[in-house]
Amino acid sequence: MSKSMHLSLKAGERIFINGAVLRVDRKVSIELLNDATFLLENHVLQVEDATTPLRQLYFVAQALLIDPGNSERARAVYRDLHDVTVGTLTQEEIASGLKNAAEMIEAGRTFDALKILRSLFLVESAALTTATDIQPIQAA
Template structure:
């Protein structure tokens, strides 16, 4: 896997944060979990049900040492998020996300969640069913 980074850009690999001091291209030669900085969601941006779920799955990927705890949070939040939508595309996507997370494929789960952001935005802008999940 070849990855190109711009000067100052960060990448999260197996729980470590790396920052490029100049434009660089790297090649990952073995299996590694990674997330590019432009796909990292900040806590203050987790303002919708899907973005909250994304944030938790992101934590599973970025911090492997705390993945078991984040997985418990994911399972609770997943159920609440699934129940907050009636849209078939989103419900189907969420079920796929759960399967991917349980199969220890959080990177793929994040891609699926990102692909649902537009549909969620459309639903929320029309006053459809879905509201941010409040922490218990």
Template sequence: MHISLRAGEKIYINGAVLCADRKVSLELLNDATFLLEAHVMKVEDANTPLRQLYFIVQIMLMNPTDTATANEMFQNSIQRTIEVAENVTLLAGLKAVKNLVDTNRVFEALKAIRMLFPIEGKILAGGRVTSPTQAA
């Protein structure tokens, strides 16, 4: 996998933080868990239930040697969120995220959570989100 970084950009690989001092291209030759700086959420941005969930999963990805506490937080958070979710699409997405984390596919779980942000945004804004079965 080829990754290009700009000067000053960070990448998190298997728990290590790397910072490029100039424009650089990296080639990862084996399986590695990584997160680009652009996808890293700051703690102050974790201000909704899904963003908090994202932050927890992000911790699991960025610190793979110590995930027990983060996994416990994730399991509690996802369960509470599933219990209150009324939107069918959101509920299905949350269950998929739980399955991804439970099968140690943390990076895919982050992507799946990001895909749910627009649904959560509409719900929090008081807008009605139509599920695919309701739209038909």
């Protein structure tokens, strides 16, 4: 038997459940009584915010939840983008997180993959800032 999930939503907030978009008109608590894939609005990344490799991966992964009808295509894009990102971001914490996120995606645990990717945003930001702060050495 699956466990239930309690969610609280504010007035006007949206939630994506199994590909459907729901908006509530007042503060409400809902209980999901069976397994469902869902994404809260405040965890949805907009396309214009997918500006780094990890955010792009996150954007593609969220498509698996928001648009399950195109999940095979999104999964293929995720795999390709993941392979490129692994070669680009080599920090140990990021590499480990990417491996774990990929395993979650393949196991159908997209929500867990999104949590992993979201937790790496600050690490990625620091890594990208450090990489852009390094000035080339000029020969004398």
